[in-house]
Amino acid sequence: xxxxxxxxxxxxxxxxxxxxxxxxxxxxxxxxxxxxxxxxxxxxxxxxxxxxxxxxxxxxxxxxxxxxxxxxxxxxxxxxxxxxxxxxxxxxxxxxxxxxxxxxxxxxxxxxxxxxxxxxxxxxxxxxxxxxxxxxxxxxxxxxxxxxxxxxxxxxxxxxxxxxxxxxxxxxxxxxxxxxxxxxxxxxxxxxxxxxxxxxxxxxxxxxxxxxxxxxxxxxxxxxxxxxxxxxxxxxxxxxxxxxxxxxxxxxxxxxxxxxxxxxxxxxxxxxxxxxxxxxxxxxxxxxxxxxxxxxxxxxxxxxxxxxxxxxxxxxxxxxxxxxxxx
Ligand code: SF4
Ligand code: SF4
Numbered sequence: 552x553x554x555x556x557x558x559x560x561x562x563x564x565x566x567x568x569x570x571x572x573x574x575x576x577x578x579x580x581x582x583x584x585x586x587x588x589x590x591x592x593x594x595x596x597x598x599x600x601x602x603x604x605x606x607x608x609x610x611x612x613x614x615x616x617x618x619x620x621x622x623x624x625x626x627x628x629x630x631x632x633x634x635x636x637x638x639x640x641x642x643x644x645x646x647x648x649x650x651x652x653x654x655x656x657x658x659x660x661x662x663x664x665x666x667x668x669x670x671x672x673x674x675x676x677x678x679x680x681x682x683x684x685x686x687x688x689x690x691x692x693x694x695x696x697x698x699x700x701x702x703x704x705x706x707x708x709x710x711x712x713x714x715x716x717x718x719x720x721x722x723x724x725x726x727x728x729x730x731x732x733x734x735x736x737x738x739x740x741x742x743x744x745x746x747x748x749x750x751x752x753x754x755x756x757x758x759x760x761x762x763x764x765x766x767x768x769x770x771x772x773x774x775x776x777x778x779x780x781x782x783x784x785x786x787x788x789x790x791x792x793x794x795x796x797x798x799x800x801x802x803x804x805x806x807x808x809x810x811x812x813x814x815x816x817x818x819x820x821x822x823x824x825x826x827x828x829x830x831x832x833x834x835x836x837x838x839x840x841x842x843x844x845x846x847x848x849x850x851x852x853x854x855x856x857x858x859x860x861x862x863x864x865x866x867x868x869x870x871x872x873x874x875x876x877x878x
Contacts, residue, residue, distance in 0.1 A: 556607040556853075559640075559815040559826070560598065562590045562626055563615040568642055569679030570667060571748050572710040572738070572830070588615070590818040594841035595626055598816060599633040601849050609636035609660065613815075618645040627657040636660045640708075642678075643687035651697050661704040662694055663735070666722050668715050677714050691729050698730040708735040712748045716758050720765040727773045727877055734875040738830065739790070739868050740798060745830065749798070755791050763787050779876065786873035800871050805864045810857045814849070822852055824860060827867045835860045 565588050566573075602610060610630055617623060618641050630637050638661035639654070646662075666687065668674040675681045698705055707726035711719065719736065726734040740749035750758065766787055774780045801807075807825065815823040822837040823829065837852050 555812060556602070556605070557611070557809065557813040557826075558602055558607055558609075559611040559613045559813070560590060560595065561613050561615055561815065561817045562595070562617050562623065563620050564588045564818060565619050566614055566616040566642070567619070567644060567680055568616070568683055570710070571677055571679075571714065572667075572712055572745065588818060589620060590626075590816075591841065592622075592625060592629070594844070596629050597841065597844055599630050599635060601844065601846050602635060603633040604846050605850060607635065609638065611638040611640060613640040616642055616644045618643075618650075624650075624653055624657065627654055627659065631658040638663060640665065641690070642683060643690035644683070645686070646690035646693050648693050648696070651693055655697070655701055655703060659703065661706065663706045663708050664691065664694065664731075665708050665710070666725060667709055667712070668718055669721050669725055670718060673715065673718065677712065691725075695729045704733070705729070705731045706733045706735055707731045708737060711736050711739045711750070713740075713750050713754055714748070716750055716754060717762060719758075719762050720769050723766050723875065724769050724773070726875075727769070730878075732876070732878050734877065736872060736875070738827075739872055759791050763790060774877070779878075783875050783877075786875060790872055795868075795871075799865050800868050801865050803861060803865060805861060806857070807860075807864055807867075807869055809869070810860060811853055811855075814853060824852070824855065825869075827863070827869055831863060831866075833860070833863050835863075 599610070612623070612626065617639055620626070627637060635658070637654075637657075637659050639659060640663045642665045651659075664687070668677045669684070671681070671684055674684045694705055697703070707722065707729070709715070709719070709722050723734055740755075767784055770780055770783050770787075774783065809825040809827075813825050815826065815828065817823075820839045820841055822839055824835045824837075828836065835855070837855075839848060839852070
């Protein structure tokens with residue numbers, strides 16, 4: 552039993568966007584049309600009870616787009632009643648002041664806002680939605696206002712792809728100007744199974760020679776604490792300091808800190824053993840009947856042998872690139 556479990560619950564697989572980096576996830580929804588795209592609330596309650604019994608302290612509401620679930624507050628109340636803190640991963644589809652006020656009172660501790668583009672044309676290209684930008688900006692405004700008076704962590708996350716890496720300086724500036732605590736530039740090339748999306752060698756060279764210097768300019772413009780500034784510049788200098796030939800990041804015995812700590816639960820009973828599984832197929836996925844789910848089942852999935860998983864780890868950039876700690 553441990554306290555640092557990371558449980559992600561896809562409370563819906565519905566989403567108004569069609570992000571390029573999400574292609575594999577969408578394909579994996581075999582039961583997409585079987586009326587199981589929203590997590591059954593009584594199964595959700597069972598899961599919260601099990602998480603509580605095995606020592607879990609928090610869960611993440613993810614999707615799909617969780618703000619599309621009209622009774623998301625009911626899920627938050629349940630998690631809260633089992634003593635679980637919560638995080639929400641959202642593309643900013645529907646966050647209002649009234650909702651955020653309530654969510655925070657129900658134990659919401661972290662908001663992760665996915666920002667893959669701030670350009671009206673490019674967001675359509677990268678995320679397949681021309682209306683998302685306006686909604687995201689509206690939600691960011693609400694979050695920013697609440698950051699000034701309430702205590703929670705705000706993270707701007709981006710999946711860095713061939714079509715959006717040149718926007719990294721703007722996204723960093725957006726994160727700083729909206730009072731974000733952190734910026735997570737994740738899955739830098741999305742190398743696993745997504746050759747159409749990942750950065751090629753020449754993109755990586757442009758990133759190093761042109762984009763990262765612009766990010767440093769932003770840091771110098773807005774961050775005044777010397778230690779903090781030093782840390783961020785150090786992390787930026789580390790991006791692609793090493794070459795990763797063939798998109799291989801880890802050796803075969805790599806022990807990822809997520810193994811035996813993380814599970815992602817889908818409404819249809821699919822369970823992934825680590826966060827990167829949203830981007831590739833593997834034989835480490837499990838399927839469960841939530842009707843009969845219990846503590847021993849969840850523990851046995853958590854503790855499954857990591858050998859199978861390690862064959863995918865070598866192509867996964869997890870742990871290579873550092874977050875940008877703004878405050
Ligand atoms: S990455 Fe998020 S916002 Fe984009 S399509 Fe997938 S679930 Fe929707
Ligand atoms: S595939 Fe990536 S996230 Fe998953 S266990 Fe391996 S290194 Fe960690």
